[in-house]
Amino acid sequence: MTSGVDEFAEFVAARGTSLLRTAHLTCGSPGEAEDVLQSALERAYRHWDRLGRGDDPEPYIRRIIVNLAISRARRRAIMRLIPTHTPPERPAAREDVELRHVLMDGLRALAPRQRAVLVLRFWEDMTEAQAAKTLGCSVGTVKSQTSKALARLRTLLGEDVVHSVGS
Template sequence: MSGPDDDGFAAFVAARGTSLLRVAHLACGDEREAEDLLQTALERTYRRWDRVWHDNPEPYVRRVIVNAAINRARRRAILRILPTHTPPERPAREVDLDLRGMLMDALRALPPRQRAVIVLRYWEDLGEAQTAEILGCSTGTVKSQASKALAKLRTAIGHESLEGVLESAHS
């Protein structure tokens, strides 16, 4: 593919690349793997650009990122390989860096689907229906996975108002 569609794809990547990289990083917990996930997602999107460009392509790319992250996590579980890298610390305005670090560690410890729900619902601020569409599941599944994940995160960081921490942690 070359021509005007290339320009549209390049403009999309330029406009949404940083946000999509953040989704990938939060989905997998590793900066290098996030770059690989995003590259994979963009490659798949580029190959199908003529089919996805007219709709909003961002949900398509998010879904590819999340599915790829879940698949990689499953492969790791089968092979018993655990990630050894930690995400880079970035200054947070309202959240203590220690709390942010604990939150990121707890997020990485969640099962892949629960982590995906938390990333899409709280970091990307998507609704339950949008999250369900991206993950290919029902809104009930999104609700139950979010509830289970939030309970695990509350236990891990010992913070009752986790939703506020999640909102301020990604800003």
Template sequence: MGPDDDGFAAFVAARGTSLLRVAYLACGDDRDAEDLLQTALERTYRKWDRVRHDNPEPYVRRIIVNTAISRARRRAILRILPTHTPPELPVRETDVDLRHVLMDALRALPPRQRAVVVLRYWEDLGETQTAEILGCSAGTVKSQASKALTKLRSALGAESVEGLIRNVHA
């Protein structure tokens, strides 16, 4: 137990649910999301003296996203990913059905593109903030977002995927 354990515990209590949502969106599975968050919080705790003075949330988000991408790459090496077929449900079903369709489409994206979509449109971060979390340039965020949105539009048959994501999230 360190001198600022109360500060870390307060941070986790205040932001844990939001961070778990980011983890879920980054990987698409409840158990994996909990594991991702636990890994990120463990790493953050070890560096708490250094990161607590700034806003630690972007630090934790970056760990979540990078860990999700690394795990997806390792899994891709071990097996061939099945191809995704567009959902047969029309996009304008109930909110619950729409959420499932959207989650399936997000899972079909490559990890980096999924991370960009989650951070830019679900978490509503700017290009600069997203680039900082992912450790890349704003141009990379723009190109990855463009590619991801094109794939989502194709899979969902929707004109405005950005609005759809925000509406499902609300």
């Protein structure tokens, strides 16, 4: 029989990379993502006796990650003005690396909740219902936030860049 510490360690070893990816895409920077993931795992560990025995703990931990990322973004916005990136006159070259940088800049320009919805829906490939459960909101909210976020990205990056992501 494994202890709670061993079960938690096994969970982190198995799902840590995926959780870090979610944190990185939600936060926008690798360093901040590591901090958010560490805080989320710390919170989850404190309640692992309940989480480990119940259903899959991953959605709960993803929700912690998203909430922490949104809270951090709000604190930064209160403490200082966040400069916005102006879109280039022409979209960047279509090479994968350059496109990734353009998309990351676009994601950083979105409101934290909109960024979280896009990350969960398109990078984590969640359904609207799964994203709603993770975010603790209704499916309608996920739909409207997705629509608004994509419209904002189209304005920032141009229709052809946003369309090329789906290809």
